[in-house]
Amino acid sequence: MSEGVKFYQIGSRAVGNRLLDESLRTGQASPDRQNTLNSGHRACQGCGEALGARYVVDAAFRAAKGKLIAVNGTGCLEVFSTPYPESSWQLPWLHSLFANAASVASGVAAALKATGRDDIRVLAQGGDGATVDIGLAAVSGMFERNDDVLYVCYDNQAYMNTGVQRSGATPPAARTATTEAVGPRPGNLFGAGKDMPRIAMAHEISYVATATVAELHDLEAKVEKAMSLRGARYLHVLVPCPLGWGSAPADTIRLARLAQRSGLFPVYEAENGEVTSTLPIRGQVPVEDYLRPQKRFAHLFGDRPDTEVLSRLQLLADRNIARFGLLPEEVH
Amino acid sequence: MDKPFAITLDVRSSLANHTGSWRSERPVYVDGLPPCNHACPAGEQIQGWLYSAEDGSYETAWRRLVADNPFPAVMGRVCYHPCETACNRAQLDSAVGINSVERFLGDEAIRQGWQLPAARPATGKRVLVVGAGPAGLSAAYHLRQRGHAVEVHEAGSKPGGMMRFGIPTFRLPRDVLDSEIDRLLATGITLQLDTRVNDLTQSMQQGSFDAVFLAVGAQLGHRAYIPAGQAAQVLDALSLLSTVSDGERPQLGRAVVVYGGGNTAMDAARTARRLGADDAVVVYRRTQAQMPANQVELDEALDEGVRVRWLRTIVEIGDGVTTLEKMRLDADGVPQPTGELEQITSETVVLALGQDVDRSLLDTVPGLSIADGVVQVDDTMMTGCPGVFAGGDVVPAQRSVTVGIGHGRTAAQHIDSWLGSGSGPPAPLVDLGMPVEFGQLNAWYFSDAPHAVRPRLEVARRVSDFGEVVGGLDVDTAVYEARRCLSCGNCFGCDNCFGVCPDNAVLKVETGHGYAIDLDYCKGCGLCVAECPSGAIVMEPEQT
Numbered sequence: 001m002s003e004g005v006k007f008y009q010i011g012s013r014a015v016g017n018r019l020l021d022e023s024l025r026t027g028q029a030s031p032d033r034q035n036t037l038n039s040g041h042r043a044c045q046g047c048g049e050a051l052g053a054r055y056v057v058d059a060a061f062r063a064a065k066g067k068l069i070a071v072n073g074t075g076c077l078e079v080f081s082t083p084y085p086e087s088s089w090q091l092p093w094l095h096s097l098f099a100n101a102a103s104v105a106s107g108v109a110a111a112l113k114a115t116g117r118d119d120i121r122v123l124a125q126g127g128d129g130a131t132v133d134i135g136l137a138a139v140s141g142m143f144e145r146n147d148d149v150l151y152v153c154y155d156n157q158a159y160m161n162t163g164v165q166r167s168g169a170t171p172p173a174a175r176t177a178t179t180e181a182v183g184p185r186p187g188n189l190f191g192a193g194k195d196m197p198r199i200a201m202a203h204e205i206s207y208v209a210t211a212t213v214a215e216l217h218d219l220e221a222k223v224e225k226a227m228s229l230r231g232a233r234y235l236h237v238l239v240p241c242p243l244g245w246g247s248a249p250a251d252t253i254r255l256a257r258l259a260q261r262s263g264l265f266p267v268y269e270a271e272n273g274e275v276t277s278t279l280p281i282r283g284q285v286p287v288e289d290y291l292r293p294q295k296r297f298a299h300l301f302g303d304r305p306d307t308e309v310l311s312r313l314q315l316l317a318d319r320n321i322a323r324f325g326l327l328p329e330e331v332h
Numbered sequence: 333m334d335k336p337f338a339i340t341l342d343v344r345s346s347l348a349n350h351t352g353s354w355r356s357e358r359p360v361y362v363d364g365l366p367p368c369n370h371a372c373p374a375g376e377q378i379q380g381w382l383y384s385a386e387d388g389s390y391e392t393a394w395r396r397l398v399a400d401n402p403f404p405a406v407m408g409r410v411c412y413h414p415c416e417t418a419c420n421r422a423q424l425d426s427a428v429g430i431n432s433v434e435r436f437l438g439d440e441a442i443r444q445g446w447q448l449p450a451a452r453p454a455t456g457k458r459v460l461v462v463g464a465g466p467a468g469l470s471a472a473y474h475l476r477q478r479g480h481a482v483e484v485h486e487a488g489s490k491p492g493g494m495m496r497f498g499i500p501t502f503r504l505p506r507d508v509l510d511s512e513i514d515r516l517l518a519t520g521i522t523l524q525l526d527t528r529v530n531d532l533t534q535s536m537q538q539g540s541f542d543a544v545f546l547a548v549g550a551q552l553g554h555r556a557y558i559p560a561g562q563a564a565q566v567l568d569a570l571s572l573l574s575t576v577s578d579g580e581r582p583q584l585g586r587a588v589v590v591y592g593g594g595n596t597a598m599d600a601a602r603t604a605r606r607l608g609a610d611d612a613v614v615v616y617r618r619t620q621a622q623m624p625a626n627q628v629e630l631d632e633a634l635d636e637g638v639r640v641r642w643l644r645t646i647v648e649i650g651d652g653v654t655t656l657e658k659m660r661l662d663a664d665g666v667p668q669p670t671g672e673l674e675q676i677t678s679e680t681v682v683l684a685l686g687q688d689v690d691r692s693l694l695d696t697v698p699g700l701s702i703a704d705g706v707v708q709v710d711d712t713m714m715t716g717c718p719g720v721f722a723g724g725d726v727v728p729a730q731r732s733v734t735v736g737i738g739h740g741r742t743a744a745q746h747i748d749s750w751l752g753s754g755s756g757p758p759a760p761l762v763d764l765g766m767p768v769e770f771g772q773l774n775a776w777y778f779s780d781a782p783h784a785v786r787p788r789l790e791v792a793r794r795v796s797d798f799g800e801v802v803g804g805l806d807v808d809t810a811v812y813e814a815r816r817c818l819s820c821g822n823c824f825g826c827d828n829c830f831g832v833c834p835d836n837a838v839l840k841v842e843t844g845h846g847y848a849i850d851l852d853y854c855k856g857c858g859l860c861v862a863e864c865p866s867g868a869i870v871m872e873p874e875q876t
Contacts, residue, residue, distance in 0.1 A: 086346045
């Protein structure tokens with residue numbers, strides 16, 4: 001067969017491709033993948049975080065040639081994977097407190113350094129609550145000291161484990177248990193919250209990246225890139241939550257895709273505080289397409305759509321698109 | 333008791349926790365019906381052979397193709413490809429060029445000398461096929477594959493029927509046709525040329541045949557009374573095409589009028605241009621919307637300078653001039669005369685008003701019924717005479733080579749089961765069930781890829797010779813075109829289901845579809861279904 005044809009039926013967004021060499025498929029396409037997060041965990045149907053965690057930790061495990069230690073903050077991921085005495089983790093894994101995953105990981109890295117085991121790598125992970133709110137001081141300290149840790153935040157935009165309370169990563173207008181859809185301004189406030197990836201960038205650490213569970217090639221490449229570097233690194237992965245978002249379990253990946261295509265979740269990477277690449281939007285959609293399938297935004301689509309709030313959300317997306325240059329000409 | 337403080341249990345794997353018990357629906361791999369397969373009159377499994385072509389396994393692809401249709405190289409030139417009309421990819425960018433890939437496979441087979449599969453062991457049954465056109469040859473091939481002894485009796489001096497006498501060489505070169513017919517006959521089919529069957533009962537007894545397939549076609553040009561002057565040259569389109577395909581080059585003059593709006597009219601007009609007519613005018617009594625000719629044929633004819641006079645009938649053919657009457661469509665779309673006349677120059681008038689079935693043989697068959705000029709058959713393609721089946725242009729259906737080939741295949745299946753040779757009930761020509769719709773696919777995953785256009789001869793060269801107009805794809809463009817297939821309803825191994833399961837509950841296996849669901853852990857979220865590009869997985873309720 002001719003080697004001249006660079007078109008392989010399914011595009012570069014699929015997990016695998018029988019027409020491509022195995023080295024060009026994702027790690028997740030391999031029947032020999034580690035499954036660092038094993039079956040039998042108690043995450044909800046269609047959990048984005050369980051999926052994202054396996055994607056990330058498998059890729060890091062591969063990059064570290066199997067010599068990887070994971071430290072976990074408190075949250076869904078910790079709870080659903082390790083109900084005493086079971087564990088779903090197929091690698092060394094530690095959990096201490098809600099706030100201190102970054103600090104514990106710093107300690108593990110220091111211990112490895114002290115014992116001369118710099119072949120063993122350290123990954124810390126937590127949800128948006130443990131990262132953006134409760135553990136922010138520890139994360140920031142780890143960044144400032146440039147400890148040799150890859151910190152991964154699985155962002156599902158609220159405290160899902162304890163019953164969907166608002167976090168610093170909850171988007172404006174979203175309904176949570178603590179920002180109910182009542183009153184003249186239903187849902188979460190505009191103008192509040194924290195943009196954690198840009199906070200990480202402000203520390204000028206060697207590598208900061210965002211990703212979603214919808215773009216696996218992109219996500220794996222970013223984990224690999226992060227693992228090729230030393231010092232503090234930060235990866236922020238959007239992981240839709242069917243329970244907290246009020247979405248169908250089967251829509252988890254679709255919603256992650258729509259978040260990126262609408263511009264509400266910009267996907268990019270930065271080195272030493274400067275943005276170095278972005279994932280361009282292919283097929284831009286209005287924010288409404290992303291919001292409408294989620295019950296946490298149902299109050300925007302009552303008898304008649306709340307056009308004022310929708311246009312404010314669209315402005316946020318437009319601002320991301322402009323800030324990161326997400327729409328360069330025509331993209332396929 | 334050497335456990336740490338406050339620890340009383342040993343660490344266990346979460347594999348002990350069978351989350352499959354949460355499930356109320358389970359994912360199931362299916363083989364959906366691709367719209368191309370559904371639309372193919374010849375019953376080809378198009379998505380299946382494209383799948384093989386996608387990784388360059390051309391011989392495998394060709395073998396899958398000829399399991400249903402032994403004429404890929406002919407099909408790739410003359411089929412009007414309803415598969416492409418049905419193709420879901422049209423809703424993404426443009427339809428997959430199925431026909432061009434089919435032609436590539438057909439030509440490759442001729443280049444490489446690939447042979448059709450050998451017939452199965454002899455059944456001892458004998459079948460007579462009357463007529464060596466597309467339907468007859470297709471039936472002969474499929475009957476022979478099933479192990480029956482087949483004799484084809486053809487009244488003409490060459491096999492091929494309308495493929496040879498009705499289709500001009502610039503659409504179907506004769507060496508291509510001969511290659512495919514020779515290869516088909518080489519499977520052990522006896523062909524008797526110049527053998528007209530006049531009395532079917534007698535022929536059956538003489539040859540001790542157990543069944544008959546009648547495929548005598550429709551070669552009689554439909555007659556219409558048009559007053560014509562003594563010196564006017566009036567030809568029948570089929571006779572013209574047949575004469576030219578024999579290598580003759582009749583003088584038609586500089587101005588030729590073709591009367592009719594079907595594919596034969598287009599072929600006749602294009603042939604007239606090649607015979608030297610500066611002006612070839614098609615006269616059709618209705619508008620383009622009602623025209624039976626295929627759009628591709630009309631477009632190619634117009635490209636070659638053929639003109640069309642819509643809403644006209646011929647009232648008189650004089651010497652060097654033909655009188656037309658303008659028509660108008662009434663509220664029911666029926667053309668009505670207006671009384672307005674006009675004259676156009678014409679040295680020859682070619683009539684292409686449809687074709688009729690020659691009844692001389694058919695009237696000798698006891699029990700066979702003819703209505704509207706065609707033979708009536710039941711669902712199994714059997715006529716009123718037991719053991720006598722019919723297909724192709726003699727039965728009521730759209731008349732095309734592809735339909736004829738499909739009839740031959742279907743009839744062969746029914747003849748086979750009628751002969752009781754134990755192959756089981758015939759597979760339906762068109763699978764039952766609804767074809768997969770575009771909305772069932774996850775089109776996000778298919779990168780945009782524009783249609784590979786086949787090279788065409790320059791117009792100036794086209795009208796000066798009878799060389800083939802449409803070229804073939806090369807290896808690169810053929811594999812590219814095959815890979816544009818969206819594989820509607822059928823797994824093509826993209827690993828999405830395997831990758832997107834949050835519970836690692838999709839397994840890779842060696843059997844079946846290559847994947848299996850681990851029901852111990854599948855929670856039934858449906859992510860594998862939602863992210864399957866080709867719609868090859870569905871959710872089914874659990875039975876409890």
